[in-house]
Amino acid sequence: DIQMTQSPSSLSASVGDRVTITCRASQTITRALNWYQHKAEKAPKLLIYGASNLQAGVPSRFSGSGSETDFTLTISSLQPEDFATYYCQQSYTTPTFGGGTKVEIK
């Protein structure tokens, strides 16, 4: 299986901050990389698919980039509703998720 490594595992940030989360695949996955937001007791939500495609209805402050093995999720200006855990997931082969990045209020 392809291993997905996210960093950091957690971060503290303030409203308005620019936040960057990275995800590294153990082998090339071309651009088959998705990002999800998960809040406690809620359904996970697809944010970005195919490395950089914004899912319908997702605010434009979210963006994704990268290819092959290295990927980034950026939140350009953190909003109160963005405090959550974020997961990357490869869809190149049998799907695997990263370990998650918890974004907390500073």
Place this chain on the structure above:
Amino acid sequence: EVQLLESGGGLVQPGGSLRLSCAASGFTFSTYAMNWARQAPGKGLEWVATIKGSGRSTHYADSVKGRVTISTDNSKNTLYLQMNNLRAEDTAVYYCAKGIDTGTSTFDSWGQGTLVTVSS
């Protein structure tokens, strides 16, 4: 609007069985890949199983292979996960997730989840 509603979770003893259901609405159920994923307490998301394609091929995580079966009833727009020989490590919230298309493993809608607890 896509809606996915899981049911069937509960407390079961090690070695026991459980069948989870996911009632789907708001899309043409038979034309999309459907999936189960889970989150164990304090852990991250883990993919469990997928049913996809016109032939409804099935695929399983190694951690559950041989113990679970994913299936659909297109007449009821319902996804199932039959789980047998359950272990303590199967304790998790189980989510039903719709694929973005018929074949790729991108999950564009998720249910709220159903809790499975395996304990004596």
